[in-house]
Amino acid sequence: MPLSEKKHKELTEICKDLRKTILKMVNAQASGHPGGSMSACEIAAVLYFAVMNYDPKNPEKPDRDRLVVSKGHATPLVYSILAKAGYFKGDDLLTFRQLGSPYQGHTDRLRVPGVETSTGSLGQGSTFAVGAALGSRLNKFKNRIYLLQSDGELQEGSSWEAIMSAGHYHLGNLTTILDRNRIQLDGWTEETMALEPIGKKFEAFNWHVQEVDGHDLNQLNDAILKTHEIGPKENKPCVIIAHTIKGKGVTFMEDQVKWHGVAPNDEELANALKELV
Amino acid sequence: MGATVVESKEMIATRVAYGKALAELGKTNPNVVVLDADLCGSTQTKFFAKEFPDRFFNMGIAEQNMIGVAAGLSTCGKIPFASSFAMFAAGRAWEFVRNAVCHNKFNVKICATHAGLTVGEDGASHQIIEDLALMRVIPGMTVIVPADATEAKLATFEIAKFVGPVYMRLGRSNVPVLFDEKEYKFEIGKAQVIKPGIDVSIFACGVMVSRALWAQELLQKEGISAEIINVSTIKPLDKETILASVRKTGCAVTCEEHNVIAGLGDAVAGVLSEELPSPLKKIGVMDIFGQSGKGDELLIHYGLSKEKIAEAAKEVIKRKN
Numbered sequence: 001m002p003l004s005e006k007k008h009k010e011l012t013e014i015c016k017d018l019r020k021t022i023l024k025m026v027n028a029q030a031s032g033h034p035g036g037s038m039s040a041c042e043i044a045a046v047l048y049f050a051v052m053n054y055d056p057k058n059p060e061k062p063d064r065d066r067l068v069v070s071k072g073h074a075t076p077l078v079y080s081i082l083a084k085a086g087y088f089k090g091d092d093l094l095t096f097r098q099l100g101s102p103y104q105g106h107t108d109r110l111r112v113p114g115v116e117t118s119t120g121s122l123g124q125g126s127t128f129a130v131g132a133a134l135g136s137r138l139n140k141f142k143n144r145i146y147l148l149q150s151d152g153e154l155q156e157g158s159s160w161e162a163i164m165s166a167g168h169y170h171l172g173n174l175t176t177i178l179d180r181n182r183i184q185l186d187g188w189t190e191e192t193m194a195l196e197p198i199g200k201k202f203e204a205f206n207w208h209v210q211e212v213d214g215h216d217l218n219q220l221n222d223a224i225l226k227t228h229e230i231g232p233k234e235n236k237p238c239v240i241i242a243h244t245i246k247g248k249g250v251t252f253m254e255d256q257v258k259w260h261g262v263a264p265n266d267e268e269l270a271n272a273l274k275e276l277v
Numbered sequence: 278m279g280a281t282v283v284e285s286k287e288m289i290a291t292r293v294a295y296g297k298a299l300a301e302l303g304k305t306n307p308n309v310v311v312l313d314a315d316l317c318g319s320t321q322t323k324f325f326a327k328e329f330p331d332r333f334f335n336m337g338i339a340e341q342n343m344i345g346v347a348a349g350l351s352t353c354g355k356i357p358f359a360s361s362f363a364m365f366a367a368g369r370a371w372e373f374v375r376n377a378v379c380h381n382k383f384n385v386k387i388c389a390t391h392a393g394l395t396v397g398e399d400g401a402s403h404q405i406i407e408d409l410a411l412m413r414v415i416p417g418m419t420v421i422v423p424a425d426a427t428e429a430k431l432a433t434f435e436i437a438k439f440v441g442p443v444y445m446r447l448g449r450s451n452v453p454v455l456f457d458e459k460e461y462k463f464e465i466g467k468a469q470v471i472k473p474g475i476d477v478s479i480f481a482c483g484v485m486v487s488r489a490l491w492a493q494e495l496l497q498k499e500g501i502s503a504e505i506i507n508v509s510t511i512k513p514l515d516k517e518t519i520l521a522s523v524r525k526t527g528c529a530v531t532c533e534e535h536n537v538i539a540g541l542g543d544a545v546a547g548v549l550s551e552e553l554p555s556p557l558k559k560i561g562v563m564d565i566f567g568q569s570g571k572g573d574e575l576l577i578h579y580g581l582s583k584e585k586i587a588e589a590a591k592e593v594i595k596r597k598n
Contacts, residue, residue, distance in 0.1 A: 121376045127342045131349020161342035
């Protein structure tokens with residue numbers, strides 16, 4: 001179903017809230033990864049509030065739709081959206097990265113409900129998602145497995161092992177959304193270790209490929225829904241290359257390598273929050 | 278806990294016993310799924326693959342993905358058994374074993390074959406002598422080394438019942454059948470006294486258990502009574518049985534087809550040095566790479582022989598006073 005105007009507005013507000021929470025979380029301990037969290041807000045919002053079937057009161061429900069976040073450093077986004085989706089209250093989110101906090105620097109499924117698997121070591125979440133898709137199919141579930149993957153982690157060879165096996169096993173129940181924000185820790189992906197042509201690479205591994213503006217809620221929603229039809233029909237895993245901007249939503253953070261893994265100080269936070277009203 | 282060694286001339290590789298047990302397990306437990314990395318003819322998962330093609334996944338020559346996929350399957354109510362050569366399951370995929378499996382406490386069984394020198398002719402690139410070290414240092418990992426086909430079979434059934442990550446080390450070469458399936462009880466975390474003695478404790482695992490028994494016969498001829506303990510669970514280590522034995526004998530020898538660094542020997546040494554400092558000698562690979570050759574030849578060449586074990590036993594007995 002296309003997004004109604006009302007839903008679009010609701011999601012837009014959610015994204016604004018997510019960005020505010022992300023910034024406050026990383027600012028609190030002056031530590032964390034804001035850039036790649038802010039680039040994926042729309043992706044996560046569409047998945048949790050327009051597409052996925054899940055029950056936050058029963059996070060282990062066997063036939064739930066699952067989002068596997070392979071970019072495990074995007075914890076500020078993961079925790080803020082899981083709180084919003086009702087998995088927990090989240091009034092303690094600002095303890096992020098503090099000793100004893102459930103909100104670890106990289107995801108830990110044993111501490112936070114709704115986290116499918118602990119990630120952080122890049123190029124692993126994708127292999128887990130292939131297993132979850134195979135297992136769901138064995139169980140004859142009608143659910144879907146979504147994988148949020150970063151562009152930089154495609155440099156890990158294991159990412160391609162996973163991509164190859166998903167194509168080989170015709171995982172029509174798997175939708176990958178690639179957060180193509182073009183920046184990794186050391187700089188632009190294409191200067192660090194070129195990834196293009198990404199779409200052609202996925203195609204060569206027998207995936208169905210779409211490209212969208214990763215900040216356009218309608219485009220994301222439509223593309224994800226399309227994978228629900230195409231995946232099972234063509235017996236292919238589907239990837240949506242979502243073109244995004246690292247640090248999206250705050251002018252001075254957008255497209256800046258610096259904000260991959262650096263937190264804004266108090267003054268920068270105040271300026272950033274002014275933009276997110 | 279004790280067990281009796283049987284008189285048998287039968288020789289079966291632990292990997293073969295594992296493969297057959299797995300196919301049997303598939304019949305009674307529909308949740309068991311098996312993954313392999315293009316080696317099902319060698320690891321012996323081929324029996325399961327033939328019987329249960331829908332529950333068998335050949336992941337190609339990609340061990341990291343295999344371990345990650347096993348982790349994903351375990352969250353769908355499945356009990357994944359992932360097999361490859363130990364070099365690649367424990368070595369190549371180590372960080373996936375640590376992060377994708379153990380850090381998550383996922384119920385994945387890694388059953389790795391062709392471990393140690395007795396891979397033989399393939400040579401050093403395939404003769405992993407580091408896997409026990411690599412696996413036992415990961416928090417929450419259970420590490421098992423069956424001594425013979427009977428134990429490999431029983432352990433396969435036991436680890437399927439156990440919830441949590443397990444690494445099981447299996448061998449390529451035929452090894453003597455030591456235990457009777459009807460009498461032998463395998464329990465995770467229990468070492469077993471298989472020959473009682475009073476002068477020296479000899480702790481062994483895997484193929485070295487049979488060598489330790491041969492050494493016991495040599496020692497007996499010289500009037501020395503050696504106690505042989507099969508330490509088939511390297512982690513969690515059965516401290517009680519180890520301490521009880523050394524309290525009685527006062528000295529220890531360890532035998533493993535593994536680097537003497539960070540394997541069974543160091544695990545036993547760790548317990549003794551903390552709780553019961555005693556003379557100890559480690560028999561194992563002396564921190565060097567192997568080479569091509571026949572399995573039995575290699576064991577002798579690298580000092581993993583009954584004669585060396587017996588010599589070590591006499592040395593620690595001397596050091597007692």
